Amino acid sequence: MTQDCQIKKTAKSEFMYRIDNEDVKCMIKNTGKKTLVYMFAVWCAPCIQELPKLLVDFSTREDLNFILMIHSKENSTSDLSRTEAFFATNYPEVKNIYIIKDELGKGQRTKYKEFLKRAGDPEPMADLGRIVLYNKKAEVVYISNYTKSKEEIQENIQKFLKG
Secondary structure, eight states: OTTTTTOOBOTTOSSEEEEOHHHHHHHHHHHTOEEEEEEEOTTOHHHHHHHHHHHHHHTTOTTEEEEEEEOSOTTOHHHHHHHHHHHHHHOTTOOOEEEEOGGGOSSHHHHHHHHHHHHTOSSOOOOSSEEEEEOTTSOEEEEOOTTSOHHHHHHHHHHHHHO
């Protein structure tokens, strides 16, 4: 998925890649699959609570691209080391993690909000644990946020997968 779109690894990690909205669209178009992007940070306790369920439910589906996108500075050795250690300890099977390119803005929150804005979020906020759903045409069909209940988010994901 990453080779076809010429997505580059970060300078500081062997399994983290730099992406933006166009890279996500390229990955979708090259696979022809629906895509679920989970945006989180390893220091965000609610995000980490949801991660095991998402990994079990979606990471091995053949009909779905499952993209883990961390909220981090692309060239922060401490952030990337913390993320690598977290996955090595808890989820060694996870081999690809994506980071929003620094070109989308200065600072983590700014580039995160810019990614969401470009994805079509009418009110991009810096809250984490976001899920963005893309159809096979690389169009955003759903973006979760902190005002939505877990049940509502799961319901939207299930409708998306069936449709």
